[in-house]
Amino acid sequence: xxxxxxxxxxxxxxxxxxxxxxxxxxxxxxxxxxxxxxxxxxxxxxxxxxxxxxxxxxxxxxxxxxxxxxxxxxxxxxxxxxxxxxxxxxxxxxxxxxxxxxxxxxxxxxxxxxxxxxxxxxxxxxxxxxxxxxxxxxxxxxxxxxxxxxxxxxxxxxxxxxxxxxxxxxxxxxxxxxxxxxxxxxxxxxxxxxxxxxxxxxxxxxxxxxxxxxxxxxxxxxxxxxxxxxxxxxxxxxxxxxxxxxxxxxxxxxxxxxxxxxxxxxxxxxxxxxxxxxxxxxxxxxxxxxxxxxxxxxxxxxxxxxxxxxxxxxxxxxxxxxxxxxxxxxxxxxxxxxxxxxxxxxxxxxxxxxxxxxxxxxxxxxxxxxxxxxxxxxxxxxxxxxx
Amino acid sequence: xxxxxxxxxxxxxxxxxxxxxxxxxxxxxxxxxxxxxxxxxxxxxxxxxxxxxxxxxxxxxxxxxxxxxxxxxxxxxxxxxxxxxxxxxxxxxxxxxxxxxxxxxxxxxxxxxxxxxxxxxxxxxxxxxxx
Numbered sequence: 001x002x003x004x005x006x007x008x009x010x011x012x013x014x015x016x017x018x019x020x021x022x023x024x025x026x027x028x029x030x031x032x033x034x035x036x037x038x039x040x041x042x043x044x045x046x047x048x049x050x051x052x053x054x055x056x057x058x059x060x061x062x063x064x065x066x067x068x069x070x071x072x073x074x075x076x077x078x079x080x081x082x083x084x085x086x087x088x089x090x091x092x093x094x095x096x097x098x099x100x101x102x103x104x105x106x107x108x109x110x111x112x113x114x115x116x117x118x119x120x121x122x123x124x125x126x127x128x129x130x131x132x133x134x135x136x137x138x139x140x141x142x143x144x145x146x147x148x149x150x151x152x153x154x155x156x157x158x159x160x161x162x163x164x165x166x167x168x169x170x171x172x173x174x175x176x177x178x179x180x181x182x183x184x185x186x187x188x189x190x191x192x193x194x195x196x197x198x199x200x201x202x203x204x205x206x207x208x209x210x211x212x213x214x215x216x217x218x219x220x221x222x223x224x225x226x227x228x229x230x231x232x233x234x235x236x237x238x239x240x241x242x243x244x245x246x247x248x249x250x251x252x253x254x255x256x257x258x259x260x261x262x263x264x265x266x267x268x269x270x271x272x273x274x275x276x277x278x279x280x281x282x283x284x285x286x287x288x289x290x291x292x293x294x295x296x297x298x299x300x301x302x303x304x305x306x307x308x309x310x311x312x313x314x315x316x317x318x319x320x321x322x323x324x325x326x327x328x329x330x331x332x333x334x335x336x337x338x339x340x341x342x343x344x345x346x347x348x349x350x351x352x353x354x355x356x357x358x359x360x361x362x363x364x365x366x367x368x369x370x371x372x373x374x375x376x377x378x379x380x381x382x383x384x385x386x387x
Numbered sequence: 388x389x390x391x392x393x394x395x396x397x398x399x400x401x402x403x404x405x406x407x408x409x410x411x412x413x414x415x416x417x418x419x420x421x422x423x424x425x426x427x428x429x430x431x432x433x434x435x436x437x438x439x440x441x442x443x444x445x446x447x448x449x450x451x452x453x454x455x456x457x458x459x460x461x462x463x464x465x466x467x468x469x470x471x472x473x474x475x476x477x478x479x480x481x482x483x484x485x486x487x488x489x490x491x492x493x494x495x496x497x498x499x500x501x502x503x504x505x506x507x508x509x510x511x512x513x514x515x516x517x518x
Contacts, residue, residue, distance in 0.1 A: 113437075114437055114440075114441070117433070117434040117437040117438050117441075118434065120430040120431070120433055120434045120437075121427075121430065121431070121434065123430060124423075124426050124427045124430040124431075127422075127423065127426050128423060130422070131418065131419035131422050131423055132419070134415060134418060134419065135412070135415035135416065135419060138411050138412075138414075138415045139408075139411070139412070139415075144400035144403050145397050145398050145400070145403060145414075145418075146398075146400060147400075148415075213441075216444050216448065218444060218447075219440055219441070219444050222440060223437070223440075226433070226436055226437075226440070227433060230429065230432055230433055230436065231429055231433075234425065234428065234429045234432070235425060235429065369430065372430065372433075373426055373430060376425065376426045376429050376430070377422055377423075377426050380421065380422045380425050380426065381418075381422065384394070384398060384418060384421070384422075385398045
């Protein structure tokens, strides 16, 4: 009589619960706490943390691949895979991140960038973080070039780009990279201000910038088309991300497809965010996540953010030596994408020095330029190290 | 070792361990130079094109502004105003619910309305509701 009860117990999750799984469940609780109580990027961290929880429940098999049987004439599915395994194919095949970009494009106003195209240079400078971290990861001796490139892209501060690149180059690190990228994006208001203050003096922080010129509708419509053509011709590997971003933006600006714009920036992006978040979290299984490499990735990720911030500020200072109309170096730090958090940080740091100084719209220029910049850099890394 | 060869070994996870530290650093620096170079080139090209677009836009829009200003300056009183007076008198008669011969229109001056458009829209809607 005891045997069936023992059998049931052996098949229950408690039996398979190891130290690794327990640690991962604890990590998911910490992430849930940060998201729900502390409000760190909750829209992403809640699904990610729950994905971590689901994937570490023993015998539940949510990420299990299907068992296939290959006979002479056909391939049969003996046992279908887990739900999250199938949803994960959207990350694995690079489908979800570009769709997120479609929604981001529909939400983004590129007006400040068109009005002040110099912002593009600041958006490019902030990508230094990606490459310096890449070298750092290589020097650590723990990572291959593909893995190092995926870690470096955390410095782009752009979740979808980081997921897109690491899914293609180093899928086994996806969980650690995505969690690092989104956690640091939430921590931008803490990471950036000390670096910005260190590199600028009081007078520089007080620089007021001229009001941006109004941008016509025609310019706003031509912009996404032009960017798609130019960027895709220079870096074809970036066409997927930039193309989708700009398609979403064209929806927004052309004014004749309001319904598509609405779907892209609301329903579609929300649906994809659920799928993306939960499946990214689900890649963080105990055996994949509880390694020295994860700690190194977390360390390198924050370095990437810091270097990106610093190089944006430094380029702005360099441009001030050449330009007649000075720019406030605080907007340089917004070149790390993290839209619109990084731009808000520039505004807050600037207004602490002079409450009448409004830098937000000026900082939105480098901020959205950073999105294009990190997509271009990801394209370069993909074409160098993609197989 | 040639750079293309170095990069080939560098980009293959199976062979990267055969490279010395200095070779890895130089491959890393090369990647950085290439990556940042291409990123800057792409964004500088966009910068130039956006600036050019802005200049063209400024040129296109300035004659348009001049055109829209012209008709406003044309003197309107050249047309016969008796029709307008008749129309206003008829409208007043309807609104006041009195025959037109019971009152005399002495003076008509345009009302300078500085209120927002939505205010006027609301007023028109109210009038329609009462008709």
